[in-house]
Amino acid sequence: MPRYLVTGAAGFIGRSIAAELLRRGCSVRGVDSFITGRRHNLIGLEDMEFVEGDLSDPDVCERVCKGVEIVFHEAALASVPRSVADPASTNLHCVTATLNLLIAARDAGVRRVIYAGSSSAYGDTPTLPKHEGMLPNPISPYAVAKLAGEHYMRAFARVYGLETVVLRYFNVFGPYQDPTSHYSGVLAIFCKKMLAGEQPTIYGDGEQSRDFTYIDNVVSANLLASEAPSAEVSGQVMNCATGARSTLNQTFSILCELTGYNGLPNHVDPRSGDIRDSLADISLAEKLIGYRPFVNFREGLSRTVDWYKYSGQ
Numbered sequence: 001m002p003r004y005l006v007t008g009a010a011g012f013i014g015r016s017i018a019a020e021l022l023r024r025g026c027s028v029r030g031v032d033s034f035i036t037g038r039r040h041n042l043i044g045l046e047d048m049e050f051v052e053g054d055l056s057d058p059d060v061c062e063r064v065c066k067g068v069e070i071v072f073h074e075a076a077l078a079s080v081p082r083s084v085a086d087p088a089s090t091n092l093h094c095v096t097a098t099l100n101l102l103i104a105a106r107d108a109g110v111r112r113v114i115y116a117g118s119s120s121a122y123g124d125t126p127t128l129p130k131h132e133g134m135l136p137n138p139i140s141p142y143a144v145a146k147l148a149g150e151h152y153m154r155a156f157a158r159v160y161g162l163e164t165v166v167l168r169y170f171n172v173f174g175p176y177q178d179p180t181s182h183y184s185g186v187l188a189i190f191c192k193k194m195l196a197g198e199q200p201t202i203y204g205d206g207e208q209s210r211d212f213t214y215i216d217n218v219v220s221a222n223l224l225a226s227e228a229p230s231a232e233v234s235g236q237v238m239n240c241a242t243g244a245r246s247t248l249n250q251t252f253s254i255l256c257e258l259t260g261y262n263g264l265p266n267h268v269d270p271r272s273g274d275i276r277d278s279l280a281d282i283s284l285a286e287k288l289i290g291y292r293p294f295v296n297f298r299e300g301l302s303r304t305v306d307w308y309k310y311s312g313q
């Protein structure tokens with residue numbers, strides 16, 4: 001029986017966690033519905049037991065939790081604009097699916113669930129950096145849905161004694177992120193377009209900022225969260241980020257250097273549901289699990305551009 005379950009294993013973050021677990025010789029089961037996950041992300045994960053299924057179906061949750069000790073719950077419909085266009089689907093695949101998974105995990109005797117939270121929980125408050133003691137203030141249906149999942153994690157820790165850890169991710173990017181949907185993360189879209197010599201679109205003036213976080217940092221945070229003593233981490237919520245921010249305009253300039261693109265961006269109206277600025281205080285994760293981002297933004301961008309260039313994706 002596999003010891004680890006990764007949900008959303010054909011998605012960008014899930015496949016990256018699964019790959020690292022396999023590299024460490026762990027036995028891993030993955031589940032994905034392929035709503036946003038991609039079959040070719042499973043290439044290289046042949047040693048993983050894979051189940052195709054949708055976590056909004058409780059039977060799928062029951063099946064995949066069987067015999068597992070630790071769950072990395074990465075499956076979600078991750079996009080603010082997608083949730084604005086279709087809040088019910090976001091609720092189904094983020095909230096209902098998470099609740100189903102928690103119930104199945106509890107019933108199967110899973111020891112710990114690590115949950116992919118989102119920095120969107122903080123909303124558009126002016127205070128920077130965002131720290132976990134701040135009152136959540138979600139402004140998009142996506143942010144509400146991801147925050148609801150966090151609350152379920154804490155409630156299941158409290159009420160049923162399931163160990164749960166929430167990592168609030170700040171704009172994760174890197175290899176394997178899907179660049180093909182207009183709901184994709186901005187850096188995946190920009191890398192793909194600019195390498196192809198196509199003009200990227202910036203919503204608004206480009207002065208909005210993000211704490212962009214390279215995937216390897218996020219994978220390491222997950223493994224640390226899985227290994228930390230229960231008394232330190234169970235029921236906790238902690239930021240997972242770089243702890244530095246860049247505006248989209250600055251990011252565009254760096255990408256011009258890295259990709260050789262020499263055009264201008266196309267500025268259009270700001271996007272509905274968007275947050276202006278985002279920056280994390282990462283001291284809690286450092287204290288509780290020893291997390292430190294070891295790949296900075298620029299190095300991460302450079303690796304990401306190289307990956308899109310040479311992988312043909």
Ligand code: UD2
Nearest residue numbers: 078079080118119120169170171185186201202203271278
């Ligand atoms: C939110 C969360 C992030 C994660 C993500 C999942 C915040 C601060 N961050 O990311 O942690 O949960 O959702 O999807 O809430 N943009 C352009 N051009 C494009 C695409 C995007 O200008 O072609 C802009 C967009 O308007 C936004 C910024 O780039 O201001 C980042 O957008 P995104 O969709 O990559 O991520 P975001 O911040 O909604």
